[in-house]
Amino acid sequence: MTISLFIPCFVDLMYPKVGISMVNIFEKLGHKVAVPKGPACCGQPAFNSGYWDESRTIATQMLESLKDADVVVIASGSCGAMMKVFYPELFAGTKYEAMARELAPKCFEFSSFLVNKLGVTDLGAKFPHKVTFHDGCHGLRELNNKRPPRELLAKVRGLELVEMTAAETCCGFGGTFSAKFPAISTAMAEVKCASAIDTKAEYIVSCDSSCLMQIQGLADKQRQPAKTIHLAEILAQS
Amino acid sequence: MSERENIFTRIREALTVKAHAHHGATLPTTAEHRAVLPAVGATTAEQVALFTKNASDLRANFQPVTDTAALTAALIALRDAEKWRRVAVHPGALAQPQVAALGVPTLVADGTATKEELGQCDAGITECDALVAQTGSVLVTSRSAGGRALSCLPPHHIVIARRAQVVADLPAAFALLAQKYGGNYPSMISFITGPSRTGDIERILVLGAHGPKQLSIFLLD
Amino acid sequence: MTAPAAQFTLDARRVAPDTRHRGIIQTAMGKYEVVRDQRKLWFQDWQGARNLAARTKFAAVNQLDTHLAEFAKNLEARGTKIHWASNAEQARSIILGILKAKNAKVVVKSKAMTSEEIHLNDAMETAGCEVVESDLGEYIVQLRQEPPYHLVFPAMHLTRGEIQKTFQDKLLDAPTDNPEDLTMVARRVLRQKYIQADVGITGANFAIAETGMISITENEGNARLTAALPKTMITLVGIEKVLPRLADLALFLPMLAVMGTGQALTCYNTLYGGPRQPGEADGPEEYHVVLLDNQRTTLLADAEQRDALGCIRCGACLNVCPIFRNVGGHTYGTVYGGPIGSVITPHLRGLQDWKHLSFASSLCGACTETCPVKIDLHHHLLQNRRNAFAPATGKPSWWQKTAFKLFAPVANSPALWSLTTKLGRFGQIFHGLVKGSALDPAQAWTKTREVAPIAKQSFREWMKERES
Numbered sequence: 001m002t003i004s005l006f007i008p009c010f011v012d013l014m015y016p017k018v019g020i021s022m023v024n025i026f027e028k029l030g031h032k033v034a035v036p037k038g039p040a041c042c043g044q045p046a047f048n049s050g051y052w053d054e055s056r057t058i059a060t061q062m063l064e065s066l067k068d069a070d071v072v073v074i075a076s077g078s079c080g081a082m083m084k085v086f087y088p089e090l091f092a093g094t095k096y097e098a099m100a101r102e103l104a105p106k107c108f109e110f111s112s113f114l115v116n117k118l119g120v121t122d123l124g125a126k127f128p129h130k131v132t133f134h135d136g137c138h139g140l141r142e143l144n145n146k147r148p149p150r151e152l153l154a155k156v157r158g159l160e161l162v163e164m165t166a167a168e169t170c171c172g173f174g175g176t177f178s179a180k181f182p183a184i185s186t187a188m189a190e191v192k193c194a195s196a197i198d199t200k201a202e203y204i205v206s207c208d209s210s211c212l213m214q215i216q217g218l219a220d221k222q223r224q225p226a227k228t229i230h231l232a233e234i235l236a237q238s
Numbered sequence: 239m240s241e242r243e244n245i246f247t248r249i250r251e252a253l254t255v256k257a258h259a260h261h262g263a264t265l266p267t268t269a270e271h272r273a274v275l276p277a278v279g280a281t282t283a284e285q286v287a288l289f290t291k292n293a294s295d296l297r298a299n300f301q302p303v304t305d306t307a308a309l310t311a312a313l314i315a316l317r318d319a320e321k322w323r324r325v326a327v328h329p330g331a332l333a334q335p336q337v338a339a340l341g342v343p344t345l346v347a348d349g350t351a352t353k354e355e356l357g358q359c360d361a362g363i364t365e366c367d368a369l370v371a372q373t374g375s376v377l378v379t380s381r382s383a384g385g386r387a388l389s390c391l392p393p394h395h396i397v398i399a400r401r402a403q404v405v406a407d408l409p410a411a412f413a414l415l416a417q418k419y420g421g422n423y424p425s426m427i428s429f430i431t432g433p434s435r436t437g438d439i440e441r442i443l444v445l446g447a448h449g450p451k452q453l454s455i456f457l458l459d
Numbered sequence: 460m461t462a463p464a465a466q467f468t469l470d471a472r473r474v475a476p477d478t479r480h481r482g483i484i485q486t487a488m489g490k491y492e493v494v495r496d497q498r499k500l501w502f503q504d505w506q507g508a509r510n511l512a513a514r515t516k517f518a519a520v521n522q523l524d525t526h527l528a529e530f531a532k533n534l535e536a537r538g539t540k541i542h543w544a545s546n547a548e549q550a551r552s553i554i555l556g557i558l559k560a561k562n563a564k565v566v567v568k569s570k571a572m573t574s575e576e577i578h579l580n581d582a583m584e585t586a587g588c589e590v591v592e593s594d595l596g597e598y599i600v601q602l603r604q605e606p607p608y609h610l611v612f613p614a615m616h617l618t619r620g621e622i623q624k625t626f627q628d629k630l631l632d633a634p635t636d637n638p639e640d641l642t643m644v645a646r647r648v649l650r651q652k653y654i655q656a657d658v659g660i661t662g663a664n665f666a667i668a669e670t671g672m673i674s675i676t677e678n679e680g681n682a683r684l685t686a687a688l689p690k691t692m693i694t695l696v697g698i699e700k701v702l703p704r705l706a707d708l709a710l711f712l713p714m715l716a717v718m719g720t721g722q723a724l725t726c727y728n729t730l731y732g733g734p735r736q737p738g739e740a741d742g743p744e745e746y747h748v749v750l751l752d753n754q755r756t757t758l759l760a761d762a763e764q765r766d767a768l769g770c771i772r773c774g775a776c777l778n779v780c781p782i783f784r785n786v787g788g789h790t791y792g793t794v795y796g797g798p799i800g801s802v803i804t805p806h807l808r809g810l811q812d813w814k815h816l817s818f819a820s821s822l823c824g825a826c827t828e829t830c831p832v833k834i835d836l837h838h839h840l841l842q843n844r845r846n847a848f849a850p851a852t853g854k855p856s857w858w859q860k861t862a863f864k865l866f867a868p869v870a871n872s873p874a875l876w877s878l879t880t881k882l883g884r885f886g887q888i889f890h891g892l893v894k895g896s897a898l899d900p901a902q903a904w905t906k907t908r909e910v911a912p913i914a915k916q917s918f919r920e921w922m923k924e925r926e927s
Binding site for chain 3: 007009011012013014015016017018019020023035037038039040041043045046047048049050051052053054055057058061089137138140141142168169170172173174175177178179180181182183184185186187188189191213214216217218220221
């Protein structure tokens with residue numbers, strides 16, 4: 001099948017390896033990957049900030065660019081939730097509502113696409129390290145994505161997963177929140193980081209580069225021994 | 239317009255816009271309640287066993303007694319252990335006859351005692367309306383427990399119940415209340431679940447915050 | 460920035476980095492989490508119970524007029540005097556009127572958040588009454604002249620040592636810092652107050668329409684005594700607290716206990732249906748119930764967020780909220796803190812003054828996930844944000860609006876995005892010179908966090924190269 005892969009703005013700019021890993025994984029599984037010529041952003045920053053009109057300017061373009069897609073894979077739980085869960089709310093009562101509702105079931109976060117749609121858990125990857133997994137909030141609670149990343153990690157050769165106590169606690173990123181309320185956001189990152197470091201894992205893994213940017217950003221500033229990596233990068237290792 | 243009318247006008251105006259019932263809008267049935275609430279065994283023996291376990295977890299003292307003579311002996315033992323000087327009792331057929339044998343000054347909670355006097359009693363002896371197996375609760379009312387203060391003011395609350403008063407669960411307790419009192423409910427109905435407690439200081443459990451430090455339940459066969 | 464927003468930012472900046480505060484709250488919450496989770500498993504079907512609770516509250520709130528009328532009628536039939544208050548001022552004046560008529564000198568209170576809402580204690584003290592909070596946590600914060608820190612645990616931010624010091628200073632009686640000893644000090648002091656009090660004031664957890672009863676949930680027995688000993692009893696209750704049927708409590712009492720404190724049932728769950736009835740041994744001669752609107756009907760009029768009126772004030776959303784756990788209960792500057800407070804305060808006290816609370820959230824959704832009555836809390840935060848900046852009715856910030864307006868075409872056009880990528884890479888060379896300093900435009904981020912660099916080749920550039 002042809003997979004429309006949406007690589008969100010900050011992943012495109014700062015974490016291209018995440019997108020490249022996904023392309024490689026899907027092609028190895030025999031699928032064709034198309035990157036739609038639509039917007040680089042899902043419109044979530046404006047939406048979360050209360051500017052729904054401005055968000056719709058981007059989101060309508062997104063709907064148009066994906067209207068013929070079979071499936072859409074989103075390289076972030078947060079942007080995935082935006083397109084799958086929040087577009088129907090954003091467009092409720094507008095002429096795009098039907099399109100938003102049509103798009104929703106076609107959207108998948110990366111790990112849930114592999115496990116729930118393709119039925120694949122073993123990608124033959126090898127990563128001989130002890131890791132801990134951070135559940136991004138949107139993936140966890142909007143998309144109910146607790147299981148898939150763990151099933152994928154379980155099949156990685158040499159990998160040992162140690163759960164941290166605060167796995168489901170928000171890292172404090174929250175988009176513009178992280179800049180609007182830096183003191184709170186930083187405190188949350190400290191709680192997260194401490195919990196991850198407690199596990200003595202070598203890597204903190206997540207499906208959301210935004211969370212990892214927050215965690216790594218704090219760890220580097222405070223010279224904490226934390227290394228972050230996106231799930232796709234692990235799965236692409238052989 | 240009265241304030242009552244003002245409030246009702248605002249409510250009715252507000253409700254002209256209908257809300258979406260995401261989880262349904264009908265009131266659940268008792269069967270639906272029972273399907274989600276904690277499970278309780280069907281037989282009296284299972285329910286008494288569950289009550290016993292719950293009472294113990296709650297740090298209540300639960301003691302089955304075979305007859306009134308055994309009950310009297312148990313009360314005398316408590317009197318001696320705690321050196322009771324004065325007790326108060328609910329004027330009921332089950333509770334009141336028990337205090338004569340105690341040989342200590344007794345207040346009868348029939349409306350004649352003052353709150354100061356009641357506050358000086360070492361124990362308050364009451365009956366109850368039911369024992370709820372599911373939660374280990376004693377269901378009392380102002381009619382079965384000598385009013386409102388008797389079951390709460392003295393440091394030791396003693397409940398005398400009959401085995402037939404054990405009910406399975408909370409729905410059964412509410413059904414019993416409706417059936418027993420119908421349109422004429424007592425002015426106070428209380429589910430007492432263990433002795434008074436607080437966790438307000440560092441979330442550390444302390445018994446006897448304001449109410450009784452001890453709760454003893456005697457179950458007559 | 461409005462005054463409440465400025466204060467919030469200031470307090471958040473002070474409390475969030477305070478690791479001592481963080482430790483106290485984490486320890487307290489840790490104990491709660493363990494028992495709460497055990498108790499959820501005690502239910503046969505906790506998620507099913509949440510659905511039933513949400514359904515019941517929907518029925519209650521969406522037919523509020525019917526249930527409220529039934530509640531008042533049934534309660535009045537048993538000799539209770541019902542009072543209606545549209546706002547805080549009216550509620551205070553009703554209660555002060557009763558105190559005056561009774562020539563009350565000492566008032567004993569059990570925990571009532573509604574009384575915090577209308578600043579009742581100040582009014583009663585100004586009127587010359589001695590007012591004593593009888594819930595231990597409330598009593599401690601009253602002695603310290605602080606507002607309650609949390610809906611359920613008013614003194615959870617204090618250590619035993621701090622409480623010992625408070626008792627020493629205010630009561631001249633604190634033998635040790637042992638929680639049991641400290642509790643017994645309060646027990647002794649408050650016993651006298653119950654006996655002396657002329658009037659007892661309580662809040663309510665539920666108002667039962669079918670039978671005309673107030674339901675009060677507590678652990679200490681303080682509400683029991685408040686309702687038993689004084690000659691006059693007053694209950695202050697929000698109009699939204701109605702439940703249609705007595706038997707609805709079979710679900711709500713254990714759910715409230717599980718979420719509130721992690722108990723199966725709290726120690727005392729008590730229903731009051733009137734003053735002392737003929738043949739009863741004791742109880743108040745007079746019972747007054749004050750029904751308070753105070754902008755609840757404003758929230759009711761918002762069909763999108765009406766479910767927030769179903770809140771049972773269990774505090775569970777506060778307990779799981781990473782914002783609450785890091786900024787603490789006092790930073791909110793509201794009676795109702797945490798996620799539910801952030802949702803409803805704009806309705807109760809004005810959106811423009813209190814919108815900042817809806818922005819002070821990472822929208823993690825832990826609140827919605829835990830809420831026993833399934834209030835869509837974090838989505839309501841999003842709706843408050845939208846309403847605050849709605850072009851017609853809100854007050855958009857011009858610079859934010861402009862920024863998002865300018866961003867949209869850039870995001871929408873592959874060519875402009877590609878250009879921006881290159882510009883960003885160029886700009887980042889200079890960012891290094893000011894990074895983390897006061898001159899840094901991104902210092903809100905860079906002061907405490909390193910910034911990830913823009914890659915040498917972006918994903919879209921990689922894709923383009925690959926395709927060509």
